[in-house]
Amino acid sequence: xxxxxxxxxxxxxxxxxxxxxxxxxxxxxxxxxxxxxxxxxxxxxxxxxxxxxxxxxxxxxxxxxxxxxxxxxxxxxxxxxxxxxxxxxxxxxxxxxxxxxxxxxxxxxxxxxxxxxxxxxxxxxxxxxxxxxxxxxxxxxxxxxxxxxxxxxxxxxxxxxxxxxxxxxxxxxxxxxxxxxxxxxxxxxxxxxxxxxxxxxxxxxxxxxxxxxxxxxxxxxxxxxxxxxxxxxxxxxxxxxxxxxxxxxxxxxxxxxxxxxxxxxxxxxxxxxxxxxxxxxxxxxxxxxxxxxxxxxxxxxxxxxxxxxxxxxxxxxxxxxxxxxxxxxxxxxxxxxxxxxxxxxxxxxxxxxxxxxxxxxxxxxxxxxxxxxxxxxxxxxxxxxxxxxxxxxxxxxxxxxxxxxxxxxxxxxxxxxxxxxxxxxxxxxxxxxxxxxxxxxxxxxxxxxxxxxxxxxxxxxx
Amino acid sequence: xxxxxxxxxxxxxxxxxxxxxxxxxxxxxxxxxxxxxxxxxxxxxxxxxxxxxxxxxxxxxxxxxxxxxxxxxxxxxxxxxxxxxxxxxxxxxxxxxxxxxxxxxxxxxxxxxxxxxxxxxxxxxxxxxxxxxxxxxxxxxxxxxxxxxxxxxxxxxxxxxxxxxxxxxxxxxxxxxxxxxxx
Numbered sequence: 001x002x003x004x005x006x007x008x009x010x011x012x013x014x015x016x017x018x019x020x021x022x023x024x025x026x027x028x029x030x031x032x033x034x035x036x037x038x039x040x041x042x043x044x045x046x047x048x049x050x051x052x053x054x055x056x057x058x059x060x061x062x063x064x065x066x067x068x069x070x071x072x073x074x075x076x077x078x079x080x081x082x083x084x085x086x087x088x089x090x091x092x093x094x095x096x097x098x099x100x101x102x103x104x105x106x107x108x109x110x111x112x113x114x115x116x117x118x119x120x121x122x123x124x125x126x127x128x129x130x131x132x133x134x135x136x137x138x139x140x141x142x143x144x145x146x147x148x149x150x151x152x153x154x155x156x157x158x159x160x161x162x163x164x165x166x167x168x169x170x171x172x173x174x175x176x177x178x179x180x181x182x183x184x185x186x187x188x189x190x191x192x193x194x195x196x197x198x199x200x201x202x203x204x205x206x207x208x209x210x211x212x213x214x215x216x217x218x219x220x221x222x223x224x225x226x227x228x229x230x231x232x233x234x235x236x237x238x239x240x241x242x243x244x245x246x247x248x249x250x251x252x253x254x255x256x257x258x259x260x261x262x263x264x265x266x267x268x269x270x271x272x273x274x275x276x277x278x279x280x281x282x283x284x285x286x287x288x289x290x291x292x293x294x295x296x297x298x299x300x301x302x303x304x305x306x307x308x309x310x311x312x313x314x315x316x317x318x319x320x321x322x323x324x325x326x327x328x329x330x331x332x333x334x335x336x337x338x339x340x341x342x343x344x345x346x347x348x349x350x351x352x353x354x355x356x357x358x359x360x361x362x363x364x365x366x367x368x369x370x371x372x373x374x375x376x377x378x379x380x381x382x383x384x385x386x387x388x389x390x391x392x393x394x395x396x397x398x399x400x401x402x403x404x405x406x407x408x409x410x411x412x413x414x415x416x417x418x419x420x421x422x423x424x425x426x427x428x429x430x431x432x433x434x435x436x437x438x439x440x441x442x443x444x445x446x447x448x449x450x451x452x453x454x455x456x457x458x459x460x461x462x
Numbered sequence: 463x464x465x466x467x468x469x470x471x472x473x474x475x476x477x478x479x480x481x482x483x484x485x486x487x488x489x490x491x492x493x494x495x496x497x498x499x500x501x502x503x504x505x506x507x508x509x510x511x512x513x514x515x516x517x518x519x520x521x522x523x524x525x526x527x528x529x530x531x532x533x534x535x536x537x538x539x540x541x542x543x544x545x546x547x548x549x550x551x552x553x554x555x556x557x558x559x560x561x562x563x564x565x566x567x568x569x570x571x572x573x574x575x576x577x578x579x580x581x582x583x584x585x586x587x588x589x590x591x592x593x594x595x596x597x598x599x600x601x602x603x604x605x606x607x608x609x610x611x612x613x614x615x616x617x618x619x620x621x622x623x624x625x626x627x628x629x630x631x632x633x634x635x636x637x638x639x640x641x642x643x644x645x
Contacts, residue, residue, distance in 0.1 A: 026504060026609035152543060160543035164552055164562040169569075176569040180576045187580055195504070195607040214590035217597070218606050220488075220501040222587045224511045228521040229583035233576055236525075240572045247565055450505040450609075454481055 019114045020452050021296040029297075029449040033442050034199050036292050045291065046435065053432035060425020063418055064139065072142050074418040081401045081413040086140035088393040089423050091248055092276065093133035093430075094174065095269070095389065098241050099277020100126025101181060104188070105237035108230075113455070114305055116448045117297040121288065121437070122281050123185040128433040129280070130178045132426040137170070139422075166250040173247035180240055184233050187226070190216050191447040245273045252396065258335040259343075259400035262327065268320030275313035275359075276389035278306050282382035284434065286375055288443065297444055304372045310385065311366040317392075318360045335405055342403045343395065347412065351391050352399075358388025470644045472595035473498075473616035474627050475602060476636025481507040483635055484611035488513040490634045491613060496627075498619035502602070502612040524582035525575045532574020537567040595642050614642065 020029075067074060077084040100122040107115035138144045150171045152161050161168045194216035197209040216222070249269035252260035282303065289298040328336035343352045362384050365371045372378065398413050437443065478484045481503060488501050492515055501510055540563040544550065549557050584590070596602050596614065606612055613636065615627045624641060631639050 030504075030608045152539065158548065160548045162550065162552070163540040163544050163566055164555070164559055166565075169565040172566045172569040176573045179573060183576055183580045187583075191505070191607065198603055198607045210592065211590075214584065215592050215594060216589065216607075217594055218502045218504055219587075220503065220507070220510050220514050221516060222589070223503065223506040224516045225519045225521050225583045225586050227506050228519055229525075229579045232522060232525045232579045236529075236572050236576050236579070240569075243565070243568055243572075247569075250565070447505045454505065454507075 018456070019116065019299060019301055020449065020456060021299065022456070024296065024449075024453055026450045026453055029453055030195060030199070030446050032294075033297075033444050033446050033449065034196055036438065037196060037440060037442055038200055038205070042439065043291075046439065050432065050435045053428045053435060056425060056428025057432050059421055060429055063421040063425055064135075066418065067139055067422070068144065072140065074416065076413055076415045076419055078411060078413070080404055080409050080411050081398060083140075083397050083401060084413055085415050085419040085423055086136045087251075088390065088397050089426065090133050090136035090140075091269075091393045091397075092390050093129045093136070093426065094177075094248060095245060095273035095276045096280045096386075097126040097129035097133065097177070097181070097277065098245060098270070098273035099281050100124070100129070101177075101184075101237050101241040102274055102277065103281070104184060105234040105241065108234045109238060113452060114302055116452050117294075117444045118281060118285060118302055118306075119448075120185075120188065120441075120445045121284060121434075121443045123181065123188065124434065124437045124441075124443075125277075125280060125284060126181045127178070127185060128430050128437075129277075130174070130181060131433070132430050134174060134178065135426060137174075166247070166254045169247045170251055173244045177240060177244045180233070180237055184237055187230060187233060188445060188448075189441065190214060190226075191218065192442045192445060194218070195446050196442065242270055245269045257400050257404065258333075258339040259324075259328075259396065262324065264320055264323050264327070268317065268324075271313045271316035271320065272389060272392060275310060275317055276386060278310045278313065279382040279385035279389070282306050282310075282378055283386065286379045286382075288438065292438070292443070294444065297449065300373055303375065303378055304369075307366050307372040307378060307381075310382075311363055314359065314363040314366075314385070321356070321360065339400065339403060343399055346399065346403065348395065348399050348402070351395055355388055355391040355395055358384050359392060362388075471617045471624065472642040472644050473614045473619075473622070474624060474631065474639060474641050475596065475599055475612050475614040476628075476631035476634075477601060477605070477638040478611040478613065478636060481510075481611055484613060485509055485513050487613050487631075487634045487636065491615065491630070494630060495621055496615050496619050498616040498622070500614050500616065502596070502606050502614065504607050504609060504611075507611075520586060521579060521583050524586075525579040528578025528582070529571050529575030531578075533567055533571035535574070536570030537563055540566060595644050598643055599640055601638050601640070 075084055075086070077086075100119075103115050103122040104119040108119075138147050141147055149159075150161060150168065161171075190213060193209050193213035197206060197213045200206045200209055246266040246269065249265035253262055253265040255261060285298055285302070285306075289295050325340055328340045331337075343349065362381060365377075365381070371381075402411050402413055404410065476487075478487060484501055484503060484507065488499070488510060491499050492513070499514070501507075501514060503510065537560075541558060544563075545557045551557075552559075555562075596606075596612075601610070602612055613631065615622060615631065619627075621627075628639050628641070
């Protein structure tokens with residue numbers, strides 16, 4: 001340090017909070033994280049949360065059973081609004097998943113150390129969100145038991161899927177995304193499963209974790225190939241995650257419906273997906289670190305960085321909204337101009353104004369460090385953004401369909417009890433899976449935390 | 463005497479406190495002429511692959527092959543379905559409307575590459591392998607995936623001799639040295 005530099009503890013240099021609090025060793029990080037799974041008894045809060053979410057999953061089963069018995073007529077959809085809650089929820093859920101892949105793949109490639117303690121549960125979040133998302137296109141087909149028609153299989157009818165259709169692209173994009181996310185997650189888990197196998201004290205746990213760990217023993221030769229495979233997977237997952245929401249946006253933009261037929265959709269959908277996903281990661285991380293005393297591992301640095309990513313992607317989304325508006329006006333196309341007016345003055349304008357409030361105005365508070373480091377405030381904001389992103393999909397799907405080209409084809413849409421029950425049910429399923437996840441698998445990557453300890457202790461030596 | 467029991471012995475293993483000690487030990491062991499050695503660490507240690515002289519692994523090549531199979535196979539299959547097996551005129555577009563086949567081709571490229579990367583890595587590593595002689599060593603089973611670093615000289619090495627190799631491990635700073643039995 002040269003003489004002119006201010007001392008490190010001076011107020012001129014705002015010191016970053018560390019990505020892991022000092023004083024941890026390989027053994028303490030292992031103990032602390034694996035104890036949540038292996039030794040800590042289920043708390044009353046966990047049991048209450050699990051019971052509640054399990055009850056909501058039962059509501060989902062009832063809603064799905066009733067749907068299969070009666071058909072999609074129990075929903076609020078009609079002609080012309082054939083896409084209601086089902087597609088809104090599908091796009092919302094799949095978008096939430098994207099932050100998990102972004103954190104695990106893109107931040108890995110960019111060598112961002114702060115990703116380490118949040119990537120595991122963010123990836124779990126991705127998987128569960130994809131599971132929830134997958135339910136909707138399936139059930140909205142009306143005859144979900146015929147959904148296998150979408151897949152190319154040698155049928156006696158000699159039929160093949162129509163590969164020019166965005167809906168078939170969607171099937172391939174979402175199923176590939178689900179598979180690759182699962183692989184990525186599992187590969188990351190292997191060393192930790194070995195740790196759990198070696199630390200488990202009861203026989204059933206040793207056997208189950210032992211089988212899942214595949215006999216991992218930490219050999220240098222294995223790590224060598226493992227790291228190559230992990231890096232390649234990260235490299236593959238990065239374009240994949242961008243392609244998935246692009247393909248989802250094609251479901252809309254390939255159609256000629258006003259408000260859908262626009263080239264800005266792919267990037268703006270991807271940014272929106274990351275935006276909502278980071279909001280969901282915060283919604284989960286804040287209670288998780290509190291409930292399991294993980295403040296040492298999920299530090300203020302993580303929360304603040306995620307808030308910054310939300311702010312940046314939120315601005316991209318705002319740019320998308322602005323250009324949707326501008327291009328419609330500028331094009332002079334009367335249907336597009338009319339659609340913009342419908343968003344501002346039509347029967348669903350409240351949704352549009354709520355969307356602007358949630359997605360564009362509220363996040364501007366994140367410019368202030370005081371807000372970014374205020375945990376309860378961040379939690380509330382993450383929920384507001386989740387609501388905002390849901391409203392965005394509602395505005396896109398419903399307003400365009402209710403105001404088609406001909407006034408004779410205009411209509412209204414309102415959701416029924418079963419629409420709400422199915423949506424609430426998937427929220428319950430998502431949360432229940434998360435409750436199970438934190439109890440049976442390490443919510444933070446133990447091997448990567450040890451690596452982080454090694455790096456921070458090296459920095460200390462120098 | 464030792465040579466008679468050689469078939470039951472997998473090797474000799476020593477324990478180290480830190481990844482730096484392990485790195486130094488791996489280098490020294492290679493310099494001493496041992497080739498059939500393996501190091502064990504609870505996380506990937508930077509520079510260990512180089513210290514052990516591990517060259518190019520074939521995971522990247524397998525991934526490339528998987529990606530090519532997925533991509534070419536995917537496009538070929540779409541072409542066969544929509545052009546040869548079941549041609550259907552959609553809005554007067556050409557049967558081989560290849561731009562519309564790209565999204566699925568891309569997804570299948572990524573899928574093929576990812577499946578080959580993961581299962582190729584596992585296959586090259588010989589996993590799943592539920593049992594390994596090293597798990598017989600109590601301290602290894604307890605600490606190898608938590609907080610200790612191990613170096614094993616395997617009996618397959620032409621320089622291996624139980625007593626000599628154990629002494630060698632001790633000389634480079636290992637502790638809790640123990641033989642690894644096969645049975």
